[in-house]
Amino acid sequence: MYPSQADPAVPSFAEPIPNVTVAAGREVVLPCVVNNLGTYRVAWIHTDKHTLLTLHDRVITRNTRYSISHNSHRTWWLNIKDVDEFDKGEFMCQINTSPMMSQSGYLDVVVPPKIEEEHTSSDTEVREGGDVGMRCRASGSPSPKIKWRREDQKDIPAGLKLGSGMQGEYLNISKVSRLHMGAYLCIATNGVQPSVSKRIMLNVNFAPMIWIPNQLVGAPLDTEVVLDCGLESHPKSVTYWTREGGIMILSNAKYNSVLIDNGSYKSKMNLRIRNLMPEDYGAYTCVAKNSLGETEGTIKLYEIPRPTTTSSPAPQYTSKTSRTDGSQQTTSEKMLISTWKNSLVKDEIDSARKAELSTELLEKESTIGGIAAAAASDHEFRETGSERKESRRRLNKDHSSASSQLKNSSILQVYLCAGLYLLLPFLLR
Numbered sequence: 363m364y365p366s367q368a369d370p371a372v373p374s375f376a377e378p379i380p381n382v383t384v385a386a387g388r389e390v391v392l393p394c395v396v397n398n399l400g401t402y403r404v405a406w407i408h409t410d411k412h413t414l415l416t417l418h419d420r421v422i423t424r425n426t427r428y429s430i431s432h433n434s435h436r437t438w439w440l441n442i443k444d445v446d447e448f449d450k451g452e453f454m455c456q457i458n459t460s461p462m463m464s465q466s467g468y469l470d471v472v473v474p475p476k477i478e479e480e481h482t483s484s485d486t487e488v489r490e491g492g493d494v495g496m497r498c499r500a501s502g503s504p505s506p507k508i509k510w511r512r513e514d515q516k517d518i519p520a521g522l523k524l525g526s527g528m529q530g531e532y533l534n535i536s537k538v539s540r541l542h543m544g545a546y547l548c549i550a551t552n553g554v555q556p557s558v559s560k561r562i563m564l565n566v567n568f569a570p571m572i573w574i575p576n577q578l579v580g581a582p583l584d585t586e587v588v589l590d591c592g593l594e595s596h597p598k599s600v601t602y603w604t605r606e607g608g609i610m611i612l613s614n615a616k617y618n619s620v621l622i623d624n625g626s627y628k629s630k631m632n633l634r635i636r637n638l639m640p641e642d643y644g645a646y647t648c649v650a651k652n653s654l655g656e657t658e659g660t661i662k663l664y665e666i667p668r669p670t671t672t673s674s675p676a677p678q679y680t681s682k683t684s685r686t687d688g689s690q691q692t693t694s695e696k697m698l699i700s701t702w703k704n705s706l707v708k709d710e711i712d713s714a715r716k717a718e719l720s721t722e723l724l725e726k727e728s729t730i731g732g733i734a735a736a737a738a739s740d741h742e743f744r745e746t747g748s749e750r751k752e753s754r755r756r757l758n759k760d761h762s763s764a765s766s767q768l769k770n771s772s773i774l775q776v777y778l779c780a781g782l783y784l785l786l787p788f789l790l791r
Contacts, residue, residue, distance in 0.1 A: 373398045373457050376436075379467030384445050385554055386473045386503075392440040394455030394465070399435050403458050406430065406440045409466060410451035416440065447471050447503060475506035475550035477560045482548070488538050490568040495534045498548030498560055506550040513545035513561065540566050540594065543626050566627075569655030570595035572648060577661055582668035583638050589661050591631040591648035593621075599650040603633045606645050640665070 376395040384390045396404060403418040415423045416430040429441045442449055450471040456464040481499040488494040500506040510528045512518055518528065518535075535542055543566040551557040573592045581587040593599065601621055603611040611617050611633065618634040631648045643665050649658045 371398065371400065373400060373402050373459060373463065375455075375463070375465050379453070379455055379465055381468040381470070383470040383472060386445055386447055386471055388445055389441070389443050390445055390469065392442075392453055392455075392467055392469065394438045394440070396436060396438065396455075396457060399457070404432075404438045405456045405458070406438075407454045407456060408451060409454050415453075442469075445469075445471055447473050450503075471503065472552075472554045473501075473503040474554045474556055475500045475502035475552050475558050477548075477550060477558055479560075482560055483562050485563040485565070487565045487567060490539060490566050492538055493534070493536045494538050494564065495532055496546065496548075496562055496564070497532050498550070498562075499531055500550035500558065502550070502552045502554065504552050504554075506552040509549045509551070511547055511549070513547055516544075518542075518546075535564075538564075538566055540568060540596070540627055542566055543596065565596060567596050567654060568594075570599045570650035570652055570657050572631075572650055572657050572659040574648075574659045574661060579661055579663050580666035581638055581663065582666055583640070584668070585638055586634060586636040587638060587663065589633040589635070589646055589648075589663070591659050591661070593629045593631055593648075593650050594627050595629075595650060595652050596627040597652050599652040599656075601631055601648070601650045603631070604647045604649060611646075635663075638665075 374397045376397045377393070379392060379394060382390055382392065392406075394404060394406070405417045406415040407413065408415055413423060415421070415428055419430060419432065421428055421430055427443045427446075429443075430438065431441065432438045438455065440453065440455075450469060452466050452468050454464050454466045456462060478499045478501055481497065483496040483498065486494060486496060498508050498510075500508060508529060508531055510518070510530075510533045533546065533548070543564060546562045546564055547559045548562065549557060549559040571594045575590055575592065579587060579589060589603075593601065603617075603619055605611060611619060613619050616636055618632075618636075620632045620634075622630040622632060624630060631650075633646060633648070635642060643663050645660050645662055647658050647660045650656065
């Protein structure tokens with residue numbers, strides 16, 4: 363039976379002990395407010411562990427993180443430093459009355475998530491076309507949730523087998539391709555800061571593959587050219603260039619071989635050839651080898667005429683300026699095509715001029731002196747410049763002379779006919 367609360371000589375609790383939630387590693391204070399304590403004593407007990415922590419102003423437990431303080435024997439504070447998950451549970455404030463008086467409060471300890479390395483995958487390798495599974499486990503209070511994403515923010519390609527979206531302890535990918543290669547993050551959250559993550563690198567191994575943007579490359583003599591081969595491989599390949607007959611090309615004053623890394627498994631093989639000579643034209647082969655296989659690609663280098671422009675420096679030719687499908691040409695190739703088109707236009711003009719002259723010749727042959735005029739016109743076509751003008755002037759002069767002679771001859775014939783008509787009666791007598 364509890365003492366009467368109305369009795370001023372009997373202790374009583376003025377306030378309840380609050381329930382408190384605190385993050386692990388922090389400090390917490392639990393208050394116990396008592397009225398009329400008098401000669402009675404206050405004790406703190408961890409109910410779940412059946413442990414006496416303090417008795418009045420003395421600390422009974424050997425745990426140095428616990429301490430007790432009070433305010434004129436009215437408010438008794440239980441202080442816990444560097445709170446641990448082990449501290450979680452019910453705490454009782456007790457007064458040694460008869461019968462005993464007590465009240466309790468609950469301490470909830472939340473723990474930020476922590477990746478359990480021993481149960482989490484490390485960097486993983488898989489052969490292209492196979493299946494792979496990655497695991498990520500985390501501890502904390504409350505229990506953390508696991509979410510997966512790629513470090514480069516790209517969508518994870520098809521082939522996933524996840525229980526709910528991209529969440530879960532396991533990330534399973536079937537029929538892995540090189541597109542799956544990259545860094546994956548498993549992120550553990552439980553509402554307690556900070557969240558944590560683990561970076562897992564997925565490497566996909568496959569034999570090297572070469573693609574050639576341009577199999578035909580043209581460049582003039584005494585210039586330089588760059589040949590390109592695209593490469594995909596993992597692990598990294600050993601690369602080199604060869605000439606016809608399998609002769610390996612070494613970097614020197616003539617050649618410069620460079621491998622440019624464009625990503626986790628992509629790269630580009632460049633071969634620069636300086637001061638092209640006739641013997642430099644022919645087939646060049648780029649070769650790549652790794653532990654899973656080897657491959658090669660061939661580029662044909664051929665000679666094209668040098669551009670006619672002499673004021674500008676000699677151009678550099680690369681395989682990007684010439685394509686086997688004919689969609690692009692080098693500068694010299696464009697000039698050749700332009701020259702070819704101009705030649706066709708000139709031939710058409712000459713053909714049209716010949717037809718015009720042929721018609722003119724037919725017209726002139728119908729007049730007196732036509733044969734001479736036709737010969738003169740044919741000579742006119744062969745001449746150029748001022749000679750052609752002079753020939754035309756002489757032709758017109760000859761034509762005028764012939765016309766004048768024809769006119770005089772016609773007048774004479776008229777006079778003769780008139781005379782004969784007048785003399786005819788006398789001749790008939």
